Amino acid sequence: MTEDERVLRTELIEACRSMNRLGINKGTSGNISVRNGDGFLISPTGIPYDKLEPEHVVQMNWDATFAGDVLPSSEWRFHRDILQARPDLKSVVHTHSTFATSVSILEKDIPAVHYSIAAAGGSSIRCAPYELFGTQELADVVVKALEGRRACLMAHHGVIAAHVSIARALALAVTVEELAHQYLLCLPFGEPPVLNEEQIAVVTEKFKTYGQQAVPALEGLRQAS
Template sequence: MPMSAAERALRQEVIDTCIKMNALGINQGTSGNASVRVSEDPADGFFITPSSIPYEEIAPEDVVTMKLDGTHSDNRRPSSEWRFHLDIMRARPDCGAIVHTHGMFATTLACLRMEIPAFHYMIAQAGGSTIRCSDYATFGTQELSDTALEALEGRKACLLANHGMIAIGPNLKKALALAVEVETLAAMYWRTLQVGKPVILPDDEIARVGEKFGTMGYGAVDAQKDAQKKVGTA
């Protein structure tokens, strides 16, 4: 079946997002990955980056389609981290897109098994008063997926112990923006620790900020009015 213009555009957005991750300095090589729902209908599954291909060499046809039953189509293998993309998409109807990076500062904190506390009010962008760090599990395993889901409970971002970071959003643009914000917060927190002990904002203040941002209680399904809406049409 020929690929519609909207589907091609959404597949290209997956590629462009990964290229931007590296250009922004929040990822290196092909260590990160991204996914986005095909449409508003969960049964349509999601598009995910293929495994081990330099981002600049990926064509829209190389982007892999995964169903929520774990099967995949197209002519490439999905990212080795497809399990947590699949399980997050299954568990979080509010999630339209996922960005995973190995940013320098987020990964440094993750290697120390440190969460990011509310040292700055922008922490509320991630949906709570902390950005948790998961337990460690080998990459690409179900155990990693399980611990990532736990760390993401009630949140839009988490660190993965000795690994990297995950950010989710209603679409790729917002998921990438949150990934950039988390990496920035990680860098600022790392720097404060070089000087002293930062003052942590109380939970009620983060809740107040979150209400102003509209990020707390994150769970409403986004309408996804971008290109996803038209995927499958001529």
């Protein structure tokens, strides 16, 4: 194991622990993966997060073989298939966060109730049809639900968020949970009004320069001397 890989494994473990600290996961129900070399790293099945060591993180190959005697998460199929289908994504986070899972039980998409939905890549967060956990059938419907998106729900199951890094995938999972909570709070009053595709497209473009940017990207701003 190289030092760079150990750092990546440690980052994955810390993200698993953060899911529980952030309240978007309980126990070991969630799982995380990240690209690594000619394959991907994934959290193991059934080991409490506070007991995880870098050696417990499983290196998997695209053909579903893996190194060592620690078993990977039972959800490895959709992690593999998402990363194979989407070269723009580096990490996948799956949780059973309460509000997002509640919307998934209703078999509803999350609509554009708030502009932050653009962080997931579009004007909705789709809900994939129910399929049994750990199956290829689930992986297939998830990949479809993620077309043009970075997050989706899985009916009667939970949420998937994927992004260019572990940190950003985890942050997106938190955003999805917030959106689900907002949507559920609105539902007792009927289906809420939503932002349209054009409005979300403007937000999506705005997000490209949101946060800290390199100095040349800050048109119209001058760096203090």
